[in-house]
Amino acid sequence: MGYKEAAGFSHLPFYFRKAYFYNLQVRAEDGVKYTEEVLIAELKTKSRKAFDYLYDNYSPALYGVIKNIVKDEQTANDVLQEAFVKIWNGIAGYEPSRARLYTWMINIARNQAIDKLRSGNTLSRKENNDFIRKETENSKQLPFVEGIGLRKLIEELEEEQKQIIDLLYYKGYTQSEAAEALNIPLGTVKSRVRLAMVKLRKFF
Amino acid sequence: MEVKEIIESGTLELYVMGVLSAEETRQIDNLRTAHPQVEEEIQRIERDFEAFAKAQAVAPANQLKEEIAGKLKFGIGLDLDQDKVSAIIVELTPLMKVAAAAAIAAIIVLTGVVIYFSGRLTVANNQVAKLQEEKEVLLYQNEALNKESLGLNKQLSALTDAATKPVLLTGQAASPQSRAVVFWNASNGAVCVNAAALPAIPAQKQFQLWAIVNGKPVDLGVLDKNSSLLMMKTVTNAQAFAITLEPLNGSPQPTLNQMYVLGNV
Numbered sequence: 001m002g003y004k005e006a007a008g009f010s011h012l013p014f015y016f017r018k019a020y021f022y023n024l025q026v027r028a029e030d031g032v033k034y035t036e037e038v039l040i041a042e043l044k045t046k047s048r049k050a051f052d053y054l055y056d057n058y059s060p061a062l063y064g065v066i067k068n069i070v071k072d073e074q075t076a077n078d079v080l081q082e083a084f085v086k087i088w089n090g091i092a093g094y095e096p097s098r099a100r101l102y103t104w105m106i107n108i109a110r111n112q113a114i115d116k117l118r119s120g121n122t123l124s125r126k127e128n129n130d131f132i133r134k135e136t137e138n139s140k141q142l143p144f145v146e147g148i149g150l151r152k153l154i155e156e157l158e159e160e161q162k163q164i165i166d167l168l169y170y171k172g173y174t175q176s177e178a179a180e181a182l183n184i185p186l187g188t189v190k191s192r193v194r195l196a197m198v199k200l201r202k203f204f
Numbered sequence: 205m206e207v208k209e210i211i212e213s214g215t216l217e218l219y220v221m222g223v224l225s226a227e228e229t230r231q232i233d234n235l236r237t238a239h240p241q242v243e244e245e246i247q248r249i250e251r252d253f254e255a256f257a258k259a260q261a262v263a264p265a266n267q268l269k270e271e272i273a274g275k276l277k278f279g280i281g282l283d284l285d286q287d288k289v290s291a292i293i294v295e296l297t298p299l300m301k302v303a304a305a306a307a308i309a310a311i312i313v314l315t316g317v318v319i320y321f322s323g324r325l326t327v328a329n330n331q332v333a334k335l336q337e338e339k340e341v342l343l344y345q346n347e348a349l350n351k352e353s354l355g356l357n358k359q360l361s362a363l364t365d366a367a368t369k370p371v372l373l374t375g376q377a378a379s380p381q382s383r384a385v386v387f388w389n390a391s392n393g394a395v396c397v398n399a400a401a402l403p404a405i406p407a408q409k410q411f412q413l414w415a416i417v418n419g420k421p422v423d424l425g426v427l428d429k430n431s432s433l434l435m436m437k438t439v440t441n442a443q444a445f446a447i448t449l450e451p452l453n454g455s456p457q458p459t460l461n462q463m464y465v466l467g468n469v
Contacts, residue, residue: 062257
């Protein structure tokens with residue numbers, strides 16, 4: 001009843017993407033790189049095939065981010081597992097209009113890793129802040145571990161931009177927490193992030 | 205809020221990282237719906253962060269995949285053909301299927317109802333047309349009856365006029381049982397005959413009425429049917445009336461042995 005073909009959904013208004021109106025069925029060639037819509041359709045069926053595709057193509061990036069947050073390999077393994085469970089459970093309610101699938105997954109992985117980091121962290125937030133301030137004052141050491149592809153990228157960034165990325169992205173600080181930790185106004189937090197993004201764009 | 209300002213502020217980067225407050229997140233949700241440039245920038249930032257994540261990719265240990273798969277519940281996937289990515293088929297959810305089925309059922313039922321009542325309407329219209337026709341026929345007949353009635357009234361007036369004399373004609377040798385009545389108005393000469401009691405006659409014959417004036421018979425015309433009242437020719441000075449059986453269209457002189465009835469004034 002009521003089949004309609006469409007090559008893609010990006011042109012549809014958000015309203016029509018609501019899951020309760022329609023289900024997506026997909027015809028696709030095996031081995032072909034799925035478009036986002038195709039992948040989402042397959043994912044919502046929670047098939048083993050969907051998991052395979054997701055894990056094979058996305059787990060390295062997720063694992064890399066997780067590892068840069070929690071550092072320890074065993075912990076990273078646990079977090080990756082927890083992240084996939086969260087992704088799997090959440091896929092039914094995933095709405096493409098809110099965020100791209102990849103971004104959505106990365107944020108789940110990041111949040112899971114940050115939660116893990118905090119639960120294991122015996123230092124209070126204030127103590128943490130002091131620690132960071134001392135660290136960054138003392139050394140030019142990069143706050144986060146570089147991936148191979150990241151090296152050139154990082155070199156582009158100013159010290160302060162690296163700091164802000166570290167706090168917000170890898171340590172899950174809020175804007176105000178970051179502002180407090182670095183002793184800068186809120187607006188500066190935002191503008192530094194923006195500058196970092198503008199610089200990073202050159203590489204992507 | 206200037207769109208350009210928002211984009212340059214870094215707020216959208218924080219939005220993508222998910223570090224904005226619930227209130228701020230809601231604000232951007234609204235903004236991106238209202239402004240396509242904001243939506244575009246958000247998507248661009250997302251892609252940038254995805255590339256950023258990819259740049260730090262580290263392959264997890266091999267056995268981890270199955271360990272993780274073991275923790276997940278799998279459903280039946282889509283039946284993927286070897287066809288190229290040709291189409292994304294949109295199928296209505298069960299909810300919408302029920303709604304669609306209900307809607308279609310409702311339409312069918314309503315169509316049925318409409319057809320039924322339209323049939324009734326046609327029947328009703330036909331009945332109306334038929335009744336119209338009948339009415340017209342009745343009106344026509346009514347008019348005819350009115351005319352006849354008028355005619356009859358006139359006749360009645362004439363017959364019951366003071367000057368009119370009924371003359372009984374009794375049966376003669378040719379037909380002893382016959383009777384007839386002539387209504388004769390001596391002042392204007394009108395003659396009306398009631399020949400109902402005369403017997404049936406063969407086809408080639410006709411009754412003829414005569415007035416006897418001064419001993420001589422005068423033709424008053426033929427009777428074209430055996431009815432109650434027939435207007436005949438006038439006669440002013442009659443002493444008697446008689447009816448004879450003649451050939452069709454009558455004779456100049458009466459056939460005396462065929463006299464059926466006779467009466468004196």
